[in-house]
Each structure stands twice: as C-alpha cells, then as structure tokens.
Amino acid sequence: MSQSATQPVVAVLGATGLVGQKLIALLEKRRFPLSRLKPLASQRTAGQQIQFAGQSVEVEEACPEAFEGVDLVLASAGGAISQALVHQAVARGAVVVDNTSCFRMHPDVPLVVAGVNNEALDAHNGVIANPNCSTAQLMPVLKALMPLGGGLQRVVVSTYQSVSGAGKEAIDELRQKSKLAVDCAPGEYPTGYACFARPMAFNLIPHIDVFMEEAPYQGYTKEEWKLIVETRKILDLPQLPITATAVRVPVMVGHSESVTVDFNQPVSLDEVTAALRAADDVVLSDGLTDYPTPLETEGTDPVYVGRLRRDASNPEAGVSMWVVADNLMIGAALNAVRLAEALVARGLVTPRSQCAHLFEPAAATA
C-alpha cells in the first residue's frame, strides 16, 4: 500500500458481513488514512479475497493473535464475537469502535454519534461504542432541537425498521419469501421463517430483539430499550422521558421513524425549522410532498426529516416529524468510520497508540 507507515493499521472485524463490507467500502471511499487494512472474519469466510484501494487483500481468521500490531479495530461481527475479542484487541494496544450492543451502556465506554457528541471520545478507555441504528439516526435531530423551547420535555418514537438491520440473510429471506407470498390468498402465506419470529413478507413484526422481563421496561423489546437508554446517554439527558415502539417492516434497507417531540416551553415551527436546517448531517424536506422514503434514500449519508408540523395534540410546544436514514450508513458503517476519523483527528489513534486502556495492555509488538 502507498500510505505512510506512520498511519494506523486498521482491522475490520466481521469484514464479510453486510456492515463489514460497507465499512471497507467507506474506508476506501473516504480515503481513510491507514497503513494497512486487515479484514477479519470467521473461519468460514477466512481466505476470501476482498478488493481494497485497487489491491486484493485476504480475509484472515478473527482470533486474539490477529490483533497483534493493529492500531484501530472497527468491529461489526455480532455481540458474541465482540464479547470474546474486543478485550483481546484492546489488550494488544488497539482502539476499538464497536458496532454491537455489548459495551454501549458500560459507564466507561463512550457511546458516540459523529457530529453529535464527539467530545465523549476523549474519555475513551480503548473501546468506543457505536449506537443502535434506530438510535443513531435520531441523534442529530434531537441534538439540534435540544436548545429550543427550554429543552426536550418528552419524545415518543414509532419505528419502521428495514430487514437489513437483521443482516444479509434477512434480506435474502425477505426476497425469497416475497416471491412465494406475492400471489398467495389469505391463509396460504409461506411460513417457516429463519430470520424472523413471524412471517415477514407483506407483514409487520412489532418485535425486534428479545423482550424485557423486568420493570421499568417490562413489555418493551430490547430494541426499544436500546433506543431509550442510548438516547439518554448520548444526549447526556439521563432523565429524558422517551418511549419507543420498534417494528420490523418489509423494506430492504433504510429505517424510518415517526417522532413526536414535546418541549418544556412554547416553541415556533420556524425555530424548529431553522434549527434542523442548520444541523449537520440533517436534510430537511422543503415542501409538504417532498418527504423522504427509505427506498429513495438507500445508500446516502444524511438523516432526512420530512412531514415536520406542529403537533395537533400539543400545538404550542410540540412538533411531529418523519425521520429516515440508511441504517447501514449513519446507523452502522458510516458512523463507525466517522468515529474512526474523529479519533485520528483528535490524536486518539496513532500507530501504537499509548492512551490508557481498560485492560492491562500486552507488550506492544512490531
């Protein structure tokens, strides 16, 4: 590779997955400064060749020793893999941007949306968590609204989440079952789904991740709980009243959210409009009919906001809106790469970074 050896060695954990592929494409597209890319995956896909910056790179098997000499890890191989390997990478001196839910609520782990709370990166101890997709896209919006109307009083969210949030297999299954279901009469729909708890083609499933059994979140799904507690952590509003209903919809890529925001004091629609127009990473629709849809925003970077209006149930101090983003981008890969960029820009990742770590660092190797 042509990059300077003073640039970090970057490993992508889960390199052959849906988000891993996006991560590698974004590292190339955004010309991330690295001296070497190290794609890591399970034994099953290790040995595959991937293309990066005009060169062929072999996927290596993810194991503790694979992190020797790695400065930065972008981890997106699922919770069990992160649980097993992130500490191993940190122990070897790497900084890890983790895309799973393993470490997000750990008090010593910054949970960061790029452009929203980058300052939290400075306190990292080797691991930075990337929030859940449905949380991430809401953050630039709520961050922009926080200064208005004496602050946020309450947020009510209903999500419309695409199947890509459940991985490549889920997209394949929706495709396959949709072909079978499209001409079915009621009662003849295909069953036997592998990736979903119920039939997904031409249906809705209000059930993402497991159910929470204990108060105060009893009856919520873990996906909904994530949106609630991650939002509070990222915005540093530990008491924010917020609720969510998370629903899987038969869309391939792109998450949508119906969001109602109450402020503590009256706020004008003009103020809200101006705040969203000024917000980084947010594209506010111009007119009534110019609303975003997930299919039409697939593959793009911003968070799109449309249908902004005074809330008829709280006209003085409330607004409702429709928020759409590519869940694989700001909700996953794009945010991870932007966090990596911010770490470099803040001097928090350099080759053989010497920052403090959560765990006893192993002796640095060349």
Add this chain to the structure above:
Amino acid sequence: MSQSATQPVVAVLGATGLVGQKLIALLEKRRFPLSRLKPLASQRTAGQQIQFAGQSVEVEEACPEAFEGVDLVLASAGGAISQALVHQAVARGAVVVDNTSCFRMHPDVPLVVAGVNNEALDAHNGVIANPNCSTAQLMPVLKALMPLGGGLQRVVVSTYQSVSGAGKEAIDELRQKSKLAVDCAPGEYPTGYACFARPMAFNLIPHIDVFMEEAPYQGYTKEEWKLIVETRKILDLPQLPITATAVRVPVMVGHSESVTVDFNQPVSLDEVTAALRAADDVVLSDGLTDYPTPLETEGTDPVYVGRLRRDASNPEAGVSMWVVADNLMIGAALNAVRLAEALVARGLVTPRSQCAHLFEPAAATA
C-alpha cells in the same frame, strides 16, 4: 328470495369494489334480514352477475332512480359517487350508511362505530357515516380506556396502513411492482406507480390522502386529520388532544397502529388490562410474544391489541400498545353491516321507513 317482504330492500352502492364485495359477503354470512338485495355499481360493471344466498343477482347501474323502493343503502363507491347519489337515496326514503368521508363531520350526521356509540344512531336524519378505517379500529380500544385514570389526557398514534385501503387496484399494483422490485439493486426500482405517490413495493409512504394547507392542521394529511377529528366526534370528546402520523406500508390487508395513551391521573397496567379484556370486539394478547400482525389477522372481525405496556416516558399514567385489525372489516364492511343491523334492531330501518330525513322525501313508491 325467501325472506319476508316486510324486511327491508337493501342496496349496496359500489357492489363490485373491494369493500362492496365484502359488504355483500357479510350480509349473507350474518343472515342480514332483507327482502331483496340490490347491487349497484358504475356503468362499467353493471350487468355483472353476483352470487348472493344461493342466487344470481344482476348488478344494476347506480343512478337516482335505482333507489326507488330501497329502504337501506350501504354506500361504498367513493366520495364523488356518495356526494352525487346519497341525497337522491335519502330523498326516496332510504336510510344510508355511508362509508366515504363526505358526510362524516356534518353536525347532523351520526358518525358511529358499532358497539362504541350506537346511541348516536337514534338522531340520524337519513345518513349515518362509517368512519375512516384507521379511526374505526382505534375506537373500541379508546372507548374501553376512557373511564380509567380520570379520562384520556392525550393520544399519540402512528399508523402502518395496508394498501387495500386504497382499493383493489392498489393491491394489484403492489403485487405487480413487488415482482419487478424484489431482485432490484438500489436505484433500479420500478417507478411509474398509478395508485401511489411514490414507489410502494419494499417502501413506506407517509402520505395518505391530500395535505392540509391551513392551521391548526397545516402539514397533516387528510388521513391524519380524519383520525383526529373523527375520534373526537365518535367519543364525544371534542377537545381531546390527539395526533396521528399515517403511513402506507407494503402490506396487502390489515392496518396496524402504534398507540401511546396518557391518562389524567395514575392508572395501573392491571386496570388497563382488565378494561381491554372486558371490551367488546377487542382481543388482548395473552403474553409478550403473542402480539398480532396484519397478515395473520386478515379476514377476521376483532380489533387485536398486543404489546401492551407501561409507557416508559409516562410510567405512572401512560400506556403504549400495538393495535391491529382487518381494515376491510371493522374499518369498513363489517362496521357498515353492524350499523345496518343496529338500525334494524333499534327500529330505525323498516320497509318504507318513515323517519325524518335531511331532505324533502320524494313520494314513496311501491
């Protein structure tokens, strides 16, 4: 027909449409007491034979004279047809249960959900309005909750509405375009939809009916406005704070709603559970994983409620839930037939009904 001639003559206006076919099937299935069925439709489909109670009945062209001798009309041929013909039917002595939005908010027209506010039927002046599908399914739920916690303080609804709400052509179009779209790469999706403002296959459209241009509903769609103002009228809560975001989803039949309800005073989840279990027409899920989905409830009568839980943003006095029903049934045909049954039971429709009418009745004909 074998029914007594002392039973009413019933016309179905829009007999060949999606809801009209359901209306006729329900009249037969529920053994509605009628002396004659008169299916009416546009010139295009007049002359078709339909099956009813073992006999073949010819569809007649809908025109003012077709209502001569008709006692009861179930109208479901769209707003323009109702605007043109409902008065003509009433002028000829018929009582009309109208499924369009034409007369719903008229102060002299009762807007009724069977089992929720049947008493409003008594004040009718020839026309009874059947509410919008997304309103209708919510009413048995809110009616059951109204007595709790000092009354409803606020309701926030996000809908997930199937394409059948836009008619038979919309189902056909979703089928056809889904076949084209299922293997498409991003950017290659089929366009040129006839029934929808944007691509519908594997997509979401937060835009049902036209946009409202004036305060206090500026920025709402008319579908959302309907849900708001119809709910207030049916529940006789003219000031109820309620908001809605209405979204079309790629589901064939069945509307779903994510609903957050605030009460004026603290209310326990047990109270809410008991009220919903006791409510007519409502089926409350037993356990966490027993939630309803639209595909699985197609063709059935009840309103299904699942995911009932304390609202994390208002744990003392709020609940959230997931409400699913077949929009062609309680949201349209079933409610119309049940209203017709209630009219008969209350003596409000009898052959050559003599009740007061909105308009000068024409001379009764044999």
